[in-house]
Amino acid sequence: MPQIPEKIHELTVGQLAARSGAAVSALHFYESKGLISSRRTSGNQRRYSRDTLRRVAFIRAAQRVGIPLATIREALAELPEERTPTREDWAHLSEAWRSELDERIKQLNRLRDHLTDCIGCGCLSLDACVLSNPDDAFGERRTGSRLMVERRALG
16 A cells, blocks of 8 residues: 655645545546545646545445445535544434344345245246235235336336
């Protein structure tokens, strides 16, 4: 991992990418979504403050556990600008995400446990399909492949 001298307080997008492990395109995307920010030089080049390294690490860690970018942006908005997120910040925010992650884990376990039923069907159109019709939510209105057609018509 390339070292950045302490006297350098701003990073180019290439330096930030090399240090963070994120692709330049990902950094541009994060910036377009308001997750990180930069200033522009007189030559219109991006410059990132050093604290952006920790913010990018924070974003990537949150993404790895399945936190949506909108939720990450809301969390980062709670932190003061130009301040590196701390271990305490991460602990506070990750605690808030714990119940959401627990619910996702329950849903994934349920899908895994019922996946064989779906494969047996083959068409995802059973009255009580656990993937396209969890808890038979649509069973009282309609059955069969009409459910899939109905969804396409609404989209």
